Amino acid sequence: MNTQRAHPGRPRLVPATTTATPHDQVLHAAARLFVTKGFAATSTREIAEKVGIRQASLYYHFAGKDEILAELLQRSVRPTVDKVEQIERLAASETHETALYVLASVDVHTLAEAPHNIGVLATLPDVTSSGAYDAFRSTRAELADAYGRLAAQVAGPGIADGPEPRHLGEMLMHLVEVVTSLRGIGVTIDHATADAIASTCLRACGISDDRIATAATSAARLVGRLPDMP
Template sequence: MRSRRAAPGRPRHVPNTSAVAPRDQVLNAAAELFVTRGFAATSTREIAERVGIRQASLYYHFAGKDEILAELLQRSVRPTVDKIEKIEALVPPETHATALYLLALIDIRTLADAPHNVGILYAQSDVTNSEVYAEFQHTRRELVDAYGRIGLQAASVDVTADIDAPELGEMLMHSIEVVTGIRSDGTAMTPQRANRIASAVLRTCDVSNETIAAAASAAFELLAEFHHETASPMAESTL
């Protein structure tokens, strides 16, 4: 889907006092409405009113509601997918267990930073039936493949003999997506919670506790290299 180029909009209904870019303000408002009211029940007029702009001005940033949804869905996976190559390039000298732990930490942060917990939109039928959902699924598949590939390399012999990469990838992704449920309960995604989730991912691969501890230590040090690439102007996470 082709995005519209941002251009100066018409005068705002409400003066813009926010440091957040207008395009991100639209995304933030849309995310809140999609999550609380549903995608189908939200109009572009309501999104524009939430931002404080005229509906016509919204179309300077997005061609329509589907394009807004497409970007919000991508923001819940794309920041992690864009780092897969860099993560895998760390091995060696890092271990596959460290790479998997690091991938999990970055993915947890991506979901924790996604505006207004947009990960819960995955389960809404009006979203899954939208035209843009297939594109999101393609990006998500890249992430599933990475989890499966790295996970099998880190896993014990018993695990590799019993499960293939696509199935393992889905299992590990579901372990990470618990973040959306935690956010729904209003619980902050602290580093301690992130550590427990990432450790659970490695335990699914039957990685020993000693190896998990070493992977966690190395991954937390490496995470600083990815911090500036992961920060979001709409981030709500403390991770």
């Protein structure tokens, strides 16, 4: 009779009963390490150990650390970009202010739900200098264009004659990206906070408070019709 006992496996980051796939378990472990330790300081061995798999098994899911980072960066912006066309279509019968409010609300949701506050990765020097950042930069530019396109249609006097639409879009994106800073200090991004950020975006375009209130009411109805939104 074989009396050998199987060696116990490494403790897993996510219990075996979870619905998360091994692919997502690697992403979550990497996200936590990249945010707390930094991208350059984290090895694939550490990521594998966090998940509870062999380092060789990690390469079954990802070619390397850069590929993991690239997907994490996309998860902080791609969910919003993928909804832009639908937002513009849903808001076609509404005001342009409503469309911009919805876009900002969706973007806040994307950053608020991103695991381990991965939105902060895009601000780290060792990330922005990596090859993985290039695809993210392109996707982020798509989002800036969408913000700028909508903002140019609602901007008040003086603002409309100021920054180019793309630059105005970048400014609004920076307003929304305060979400990562708030999460970093432990602030919960609830509906009231999300509404305050979206309202600030419209206010920065010179929109009056009464028109912002109308846009907020319409946006609340439209947001619920978008996929993966509460």
